[in-house]
Amino acid sequence: MEPERLTLPASAGSLSAFCEFVRGGAAAAGIAVSEFGKLDLVLEEILINIARYAYSPGDGAVEVKYSLEAEGRLRVEIGDSGRVFNPLEANPPDLSAPLNSRRIGGLGLFLVREMVDSIDYRREDNRNILSFTFPRTSRAE
């Protein structure tokens, strides 16, 4: 099938529309409704990162694209035209630090990696493109 696309401003205000859009794809792919919260979370974390790092200061658009990868699996691509920003290069958070020294950042992308498979970043035509499949089927450990 041809991928479905939606382009909106990179801001928290676009979040619910993006979530509703991709949930439509998830439902069509036969993904259990119980997984939809995780899908929302993945989209939120990525969108907020783009607004904060790729476009700030300033603003721009984000394109979310999805296609059916297999029964029960969705392939999602999120693209922006901001500055070069590869979220996969960010340092992982220290999950064992005690409360008083626990750092507040880095948890969003950590959660994304926990909830998706085959996450990949590429720079193409002056755009950042992050792709993944959902839901996660394998679990390391």
Add this chain to the structure above:
Amino acid sequence: MKIEPTELEKAVLLKVSGRMDAENAHEFEDACQHWIATGAKHLIADLNGLQYVSSMGLRCFLSVAQKLQSASGSLMLCGLNGLPRQVFEMTRLIALFPVFETSQQAIATL
């Protein structure tokens, strides 16, 4: 998201329900700040009705807990279930908070 506070003898109970996301997580932190400013040492967040929390919400829980800890107080969590529980477990934040099944159990420790 809805936040319903109840003043108790030794703590303030905040019943949080709905979705805590990038757009509204600051409302939870603001509510906690308000009660800390009025002298509350212990806050109990009842998350039984919370359906969703993203990293922005986690930041707020962490920041409030750090403030309370430095004032010898605490942010206690109860009723954690579903996606919020999974998120607290994945990030191992669950180990940094006193966690209880019910608000009664949290209150009993004070």
